[in-house]
Amino acid sequence: MIFDCSSPDQLDRLMWSLCYLSNGKHITFYYSILKVLVLLALAAPISIGLGLFLAILAKSDISPLKLLGKFIILIVRGIPDIAWFMFFVIALDQGLEWVRHITLCPDWTEPIRQGADFLVCEKAKLPGNSSSETIHEIYGFILAIVTFSIIFGAFAGNIFYGALEAVPKDQIETAEAYGLNPRQIFWRISFKQMWIYALPGLSNLWMILIKATPLLFLLGIEDIVYWARELGGAKTPRFTEYPHGDWRLWYFLFLLIFYLTLTKLSEKVLDKLTRKLTYGMGFSGENFLQRQ
Amino acid sequence: METVIELVNVKKNFPGVSVLQGVSLKAFKGQVTALIGPSGSGKSTLLRCINLLENSDEGEIIFKGNPIRWKGIGVRRSPKDKKQVLEVRTKLSMVFQQFNLWSHLSILQNVVEAPVTVLRWNKKDVEESALDLLEKVGILEKKDAYPNQLSGGQQQRAAIARALCMKPEALLLDEPTSALDPELEKEVISVIKDLAREGTTMIIVTHDMQLARDIADQVIFLHMGKIEESGNPDRIFSRPTSERLKRFLAS
């Protein structure tokens, strides 16, 4: 450290703030901001990939695949996202543990479900009891990313499916008239034109994804909400070198500004992207966006 | 004279309506066949049946001496052999009323797309001939523009270049000037006239009697899904025999 923070009570105001904002706990707070960004950076592309996969499935000629794709898109659409978050993480976690339980402890006799509790044998616990705090954190975080990706992937699937349907029929018919086969028509015409129809929906979804990130807190991740409450709470000199009153208001104000910046920035980028993609195409993206 | 397309008693029903009630015709190599008739007479459907975009229910469609092979009968009838469909579609290039240029591709890409992906011709060569064609129809400077940045007339000329780039046996033109303002119509008509003069085989559906008279070697008057009268343009336009054609030309 460039400046000396060894005895904070003797520092002037500016130095005190600098030292306060760079103490160990705050570094963890900054890491938790990074967690949000990592979550966004991973969940978004995985969701898009999964969404494309589902949409292609739902558009396929083979009827069982078609039904499966449509079904997945439909059920995820019909149920509010927060219900999925709560249900999914628990289901995923318990599902994994249950599979391990069956394979690792075949001679376990007690019932797994005891009232509201879910009990599996020691060896099946995920992560293992002996694992460090960090492993627990990482496991939880991965579970969260998987949850976000699957839920938003299904939403994206719905968007892509609608976009594929929105490609004008005469564009496809013309391709037929020129002898392109169904596969060529799909990949060279529908798939390429689909993006512009999907973009408004995807922009919307991205905004929803950003605003859903504080749900990490509900999943038990030590995220920015957790740390804002933790760091903002009043501190007496007995527990910290930096005693202060209840500052949670200011920490949450910071979070509001953080999210506002993030959405505003996304809006700018997405606007630019829309303009670039709509360049020369039949309709202005703005008109289309307004319909959302 | 070599026959490119021959139809024998072709019938087509849409639910509740009989669109084509037995149409027989021949289109010859190097000639222009014009299909005229009131709206709803089945002209466009006939053209789409020829290109197999629409399945006819009965009758024969013979492309260069080879009849299309079918499976199923009636409304369930469809072409049996995908290769044959591909051959017909690549050798008969369609020009649509609404141009139907692919909106995500530039003009040059539009022209190059099918010859490269479907016919697997060498991209360099195709591009070269595409540029020649764009020059011929007078929109070379728009080659990198996107369809919606062009006027209707320019789009239609691009669509004609796209059709020609397939080096087809014949062009099928479906009301190529109907969606255009009178002013823009002229530039497309002049391109079509040039093609006719060069001896391009064309089957054209049109409401423009003057155009039909100027370029056609054979005019076919369709009414209610049937050929009412046909012949060379002089006779059709100067000495129509059927009452319906007389009334149609008078209107």
Added chain:
Amino acid sequence: MILTCLEIIQDYGLRSIGLGERVLPKTDITICHQATLIGSGMLWNIYFGVLALILGFFFAILLSLGRRSDHQIVSYLCDTFILIFRGTPLFIQFFFAYFLFLSLKKAFPVFDPFTSAWLGALIILFFNTSAYSANIFYGALVAIPRGEIDASDSFGMSNWQKFRSIEFRQMLRLAWHILMRQYLCFMLPH
């Protein structure tokens, strides 16, 4: 089985609003218990949802008109309001408002009721749904064909007459479906 479940519903169905049994069953929590308790919690959803939506509907109309206003300050304020409530997570808004009201309470005891969920959360939900609806209304207002406004001008309608007989109806008509879809999403646990 069904009978015991009915009993459980009787006992705990209204628990979330302070009626019936207070103490949760210690043993034997069945699926029925869980469903009843969750369902009981949803009563709050309905209260919050309906109240916030009704109030928000009217406030949203004002906000959208404000945003379109020629008065620059009014327009800017409405725009910022919409931006803040649409651009940040509801979850964070709740926390922020709670701590804001806590601080205010210390200075002014009048703010005491605001720190309890029934009022504090209601206000945030109200603002939130207002902002989202206002955005939809604004989009509808802008989408009204220019020619119709010109026509009403040409018949000499005053601004208020124009709003009442042309714009307001058109706005509702254009916004209705999107609004209903949004309300539906809103009513589900948020």
